[in-house]
Amino acid sequence: MEGATIDRTVASAPVVEMRGLVKHFAEARAVDGIDLDIPAGGVYGLLGPNGAGKTTTIRILAGLLWPTRGAVRVLGEPVEPGARVLGRVGCLIERPALYPWLSATDNLRVFATMRGMSPAEQARAVPAALDRVGLAAVARRKAGGFSTGMRQRLALAVAFLGGPVLVILDEPTNGLDPNGVVDVRRLIKALAGEGTTIILSSHVLPEVEQLCDRIAIMRDGRIAAAGPARDVLGTGERLFVRFDAPAQAAAAYRLLGERRPSWPLERAGDAALLVEAAATDASGLNRLLGEASIFPAELGIRRPSLEDVFRELTLDQPDVAAAELAS
Amino acid sequence: MKALLQADWIRYRRRLDLWVIVIGMLLFSTIGFLSGYHRDVTDPEQMTEAQVRQMVVDTSFFEGATQEEIDAQTEQLVHDWLDSQEQDRIRWDEEQKTTLQQYDLAQAPLTILGSGFGPLIAAFLIATLIVGDEFRHGTIRTALLAASHRRRFLAARLVTIGTITAGLFALVIALGWLLSLGLHAVGAELAPPTELVDAGAAFGLVGAEVLAVLAAVGLGVAMTVLLRSGAFPLLLGIVYAFVELFLANLPIFAPREPLAGFQQVFLTYEVQRLVRTLAESSNAIAFRQGFGENGEPLGLLPLWAAAAIVAAWLGLFVAIADRRVRRMDIVE
Numbered sequence: 001m002e003g004a005t006i007d008r009t010v011a012s013a014p015v016v017e018m019r020g021l022v023k024h025f026a027e028a029r030a031v032d033g034i035d036l037d038i039p040a041g042g043v044y045g046l047l048g049p050n051g052a053g054k055t056t057t058i059r060i061l062a063g064l065l066w067p068t069r070g071a072v073r074v075l076g077e078p079v080e081p082g083a084r085v086l087g088r089v090g091c092l093i094e095r096p097a098l099y100p101w102l103s104a105t106d107n108l109r110v111f112a113t114m115r116g117m118s119p120a121e122q123a124r125a126v127p128a129a130l131d132r133v134g135l136a137a138v139a140r141r142k143a144g145g146f147s148t149g150m151r152q153r154l155a156l157a158v159a160f161l162g163g164p165v166l167v168i169l170d171e172p173t174n175g176l177d178p179n180g181v182v183d184v185r186r187l188i189k190a191l192a193g194e195g196t197t198i199i200l201s202s203h204v205l206p207e208v209e210q211l212c213d214r215i216a217i218m219r220d221g222r223i224a225a226a227g228p229a230r231d232v233l234g235t236g237e238r239l240f241v242r243f244d245a246p247a248q249a250a251a252a253y254r255l256l257g258e259r260r261p262s263w264p265l266e267r268a269g270d271a272a273l274l275v276e277a278a279a280t281d282a283s284g285l286n287r288l289l290g291e292a293s294i295f296p297a298e299l300g301i302r303r304p305s306l307e308d309v310f311r312e313l314t315l316d317q318p319d320v321a322a323a324e325l326a327s
Numbered sequence: 328m329k330a331l332l333q334a335d336w337i338r339y340r341r342r343l344d345l346w347v348i349v350i351g352m353l354l355f356s357t358i359g360f361l362s363g364y365h366r367d368v369t370d371p372e373q374m375t376e377a378q379v380r381q382m383v384v385d386t387s388f389f390e391g392a393t394q395e396e397i398d399a400q401t402e403q404l405v406h407d408w409l410d411s412q413e414q415d416r417i418r419w420d421e422e423q424k425t426t427l428q429q430y431d432l433a434q435a436p437l438t439i440l441g442s443g444f445g446p447l448i449a450a451f452l453i454a455t456l457i458v459g460d461e462f463r464h465g466t467i468r469t470a471l472l473a474a475s476h477r478r479r480f481l482a483a484r485l486v487t488i489g490t491i492t493a494g495l496f497a498l499v500i501a502l503g504w505l506l507s508l509g510l511h512a513v514g515a516e517l518a519p520p521t522e523l524v525d526a527g528a529a530f531g532l533v534g535a536e537v538l539a540v541l542a543a544v545g546l547g548v549a550m551t552v553l554l555r556s557g558a559f560p561l562l563l564g565i566v567y568a569f570v571e572l573f574l575a576n577l578p579i580f581a582p583r584e585p586l587a588g589f590q591q592v593f594l595t596y597e598v599q600r601l602v603r604t605l606a607e608s609s610n611a612i613a614f615r616q617g618f619g620e621n622g623e624p625l626g627l628l629p630l631w632a633a634a635a636i637v638a639a640w641l642g643l644f645v646a647i648a649d650r651r652v653r654r655m656d657i658v659e
Contacts, residue, residue, distance in 0.1 A: 062472055064657035082653060087475035097465035099338060106337055113334040114473035158469060 013076065015040045015166055015197045016061060021070035023056050023221075030056040032221035034070070038199060038214070043192045045208040045229070046201040048218030049314050054201045055094065057218070058168050061199070062091045074166060087115060090164035092172055096155030100144030104135050104154050107143050108161055115162045129157040134183060148175035156184065160191060167191070170201045185211060205307045219314050239275040239282055241289075242298040246270040252294050259288060274302065331474055331483035339487070344456055349495065352449035356499055359442035360430075360506050363613075367426045368516050371419060379408045427518035429612045434522070435507035436500040437529060440536055441606070441613035446499055450492045450540045451564055454547035457488055459557015465659045481548075481652045485645065488544050496537055528609030535605050538637050539598040545644030552651045555659065571595040591628055594640040601633040 016038035023031040031053045038044045048054045059065040061072055063079055063086040071078060077085040098107050108126045117125060130136045133153040138146070143154055152175050159167050172188070173181045188211055192198050202208050208215060209229070216226035225232050243249045249271045256265055256275065263285075264276040275285060279301045286299055339345055374382070383404045389397045429438040440446070461467040474480040510517060546567065550560035574580075575590040590596050606614030628636075 059657070062468070063475075064468055064471065066654070066656060081471070081655075081657075082475065082477040084475055086472050089472060091469065091472055093468055095465060097467075097469045099460075099464060099466060101342055102338065106341070110334045110337050111469060111473045113330050113337060114470065116330050155469075 013040070014038055015075060016199070017071075017073040017076075018057075018061075019071050021057070021060065021072060022068045023053075023060060023065060024068045025056075029221050031060070031067075034218075034221075034223055036216055036223055036226060038197065040197055041192065041195055042213035043188060043198045043200050043211045045212030045215035046199055046218065047205070047208060047215060047310060048224075052218040052314070053221040054218055055170060056221075058091075058093060058170055058199065058201055062086070062089060062093065062168055064093075088164050089166045089168065090159035090161065091168040091170075092152075092155045092159045093168065093170045096151040098143045098151060098154060098158070101142060103140050103142055104130060104146075104157075105139045107154060108157060111158050112161055117162055121162075125161060129161050132160070132187060133157045134180075149177060149180050152176055153180065153184070156187070160187075160196075164196065166197045166199070168199045168201075171203065172200070173202070173204065173207065181207075205310060217310060217314065224314065237279060238302045239277050239279070239285060240268065240272065240298070240300045240302045241275060241285070241296045242268075242272040243294070244271065244297045248294050248296075249273055251292070252289055252296075255289070255292050255294065256285075260285075328479055328483060328486075331479060332486060335483060335487040339457065342456075342460075345453060345491075348449050348452050348456070349498070352445045352495065353498060353502055355443065356439050356445045356502055357506065359445070360435075360439045360503065363438070363442055364430050364510065364515070367423065367429070371415065373412060373416065374408075376405065376409060379405050379412075383408070424518045425522060425612060427516065428520055428522050430507055430510055430515075431517050431520050432504060432507045432511075433520055433524045434612055436503035437524065437532065437606075437609065437611040438613040439499055439503035439506070440496075440533065441611060446492070446495045446536070447540045447543050449495055450488070451543045451547045452561070453491055454488050454544040455551050455557040455560045458484060458548050458551040459560075462551075462555045462659050463557060467657055467659055471657060477653050478649060481552075481649055485544075485548065485648075488548070489541060492537065492540055492544060496533065496540075500533070522610045522612060524611070525609045528605055529611065532602065532605040532609045532611060532614070535598075535601045535634065535637075538634065538641070539602065542594060542598070542637055542641040542644065545641045545648070549644040549648040549651070552648050552655070568595055591633075592636060594637060597633045597636045601630065601637060604630055604633075 014037035016036070018034050018036045021031055021034040021036075022029070034053075034057060046054050046057065056065065060067050061074070061079065063081045063083055066081055073079060074083075074085050074089060077083065079085060099110065102110065105126055108129055109122055112122045112126060127136065127139070130139050133156050135150065135153055135157065138150065143151060146154065152172070156169075156172060159169065169188070173184050176184060185207065188198055188200065192211075200208065200212060212229050214227060215229050215232055217224045217232070241249075241252065243252065249267070252273060253265060253267065256263060256273075260277075263281070266274040266276075268274045275281075277285060282299060282301065286296070289296060380401065383401050387401065387404065389400060392400065428434055461470055471477060471480060474483070543564070546564060547560050550563055551557055554560060554563075571593045572595055575593050575596045578584065579586045580590045581587060591600075602614065605611075
């Protein structure tokens with residue numbers, strides 16, 4: 001449980017439950033004790049620097065790796081390689097996995113057949129899936145001749161085929177052009193809106209920020225932070241107050257120091273302050289300053305970006321630190 | 328299971344490499360059959376009397392002999408040579424009455440099966456191709472997820488490969504008949520059938536060949552999932568067969584040695600014995616000739632035990648593959 005944060009704000013039963021999850025590869029501890037619940041519906045972001053254990057966690061969740069210790073449940077059923085519930089999970093992990101000698105349609109038909117879809121169901125679902133990822137025009141072309149982006153789209157269609165309850169996506173916009181990225185993000189949003197639970201692992205932080213309702217940030221094989229995105233991002237939320245003159249800022253600094261010692265203060269240039277208070281305290285702060293005839297020119301909420309939170313939580317991990325030095 | 332087999336049908340019916348292997352095997356079997364016929368139908372070259380005389384004159388040395396003695400001895404040598412050549416021709420013609428029966432309708436399917444290791448090599452290649460594909464393209468991830476049940480996934484693969492193997496045998500047998508019909512159609516020289524094929528033993532022979540090929544398939548599948556590659560097993564399969572054959576001939580396994588007969592548990596040894604014994608019982612001429620007179624196996628165990636040993640090897644390979652597939656971490 002050390003280093004792990006369990007998200008217990010979930011009203012309904014979680015789709016995924018991980019308890020004490022550990023995975024060792026020889027001497028390396030890829031995953032080192034994860035406890036995490038992922039609620040039904042929405043997009044759950046899984047973040048972390050390289051080597052944080054994201055892909056290993058995802059692979060355990062997809063029944064591709066045996067955990068060294070701990071348990072994973074999907075829809076209440078224990079997940080291990082070969083578990084029946086895995087038939088209701090779609091995934092795109094790392095590079096697209098396709099049969100290059102088959103057409104886009106036949107690639108989908110192979111997986112649809114394995115999932116037990118009838119020919120009638122396939123006749124509806126396969127063209128619809130291809131249409132949804134923008135490959136309807138090349139349905140008969142062999143996947144081996146596809147560009148990286150087209151293969152990525154086809155792999156997404158495989159992952160979403162047959163309406164799985166849970167879809168695991170590892171870097172789904174890799175190799176896509178900007179239009180493709182926008183289309184895939186739209187697709188993810190649409191599917192989440194239809195009730196599919198999506199776990200999204202990505203290095204593109206704005207993408208995660210834009211798509212995910214909840215996030216977990218991994219570091220050294222553990223969960224460093226987890227919960228609704230706004231809560232995780234809310235950590236370190238501050239009020240920014242700008243004045244017309246530095247004297248006003250100095251007066252406000254003194255006033256707040258005396259009257260609200262529980263709000264740590266920081267100067268932000270000559271005529272502005274950063275107040276460590278919640279967004280809900282903004283009106284109280286404004287009133288307090290007004291009563292002292294100090295009128296701010298601007299009062300706003302400063303939330304850290306996901307990038308800020310990510311860097312704060314992971315910066316001392318070797319990969320991130322190295323990347324930082326290189327940049 | 329049915330769904331997995333249907334998926335395999337979609338997956339492999341358009342796999343070009345698979346068809347190349349099948350067509351290649353049929354081509355090599357055809358070449359083996361026809362070149363065998365050409366060898367068996369072509370009479371050995373006969374030297375004329377003049378050629379023999381010239382050869383005798385060129386190669387003989389008559390020291391201190393008179394011309395009359397030289398002429399007499401030369402005549403004797405030429406006569407002996409021609410006589411020996413005639414005896415060889417008569418023996419050859421006699422043998423042809425048997426050997427050419429290999430290409431008649433009754434013997435042709437067994438002949439084409441015995442003309443090489445075509446189906447065995449093809450089945451081994453197909454096994455490593457089909458299972459190796461999943462690792463090579465990373466589709467093992469999505470396929471296992473879609474199939475969900477790993478043992479069923481492997482079972483479907485084995486059924487698919489087994490079906491293809493059975494199909495290969497059917498194709499080779501049909502090819503044997505077709506080629507024999509072709510020889511009849513073009514009026515090729517064939518001997519009247521006197522060596523009657525025993526249907527039961529011939530069925531057993533084909534069964535033994537299928538069992539041997541399935542054991543090779545099991546070995547291929549087990550090695551592919553162990554090594555997560557379709558390429559290495561091809562090399563290791565050949566090494567395995569040679570190592571077994573080498574070990575089986577070691578003096579420590581000779582009669583009256585402490586380990587006498589131990590080689591009977593070896594796969595290749597028992598496959599040979601099983602096939603050879605059944606080939607003789609079925610009057611399969613090609614198999615009989617292929618094994619020759621020497622190298623008689625010890626044959627301490629009954630035939631059913633030989634089949635059981637081969638089946639046990641197959642079971643072992645499948646068990647290894649099964650355990651590996653169920654327990655392995657998929658990192659592709």
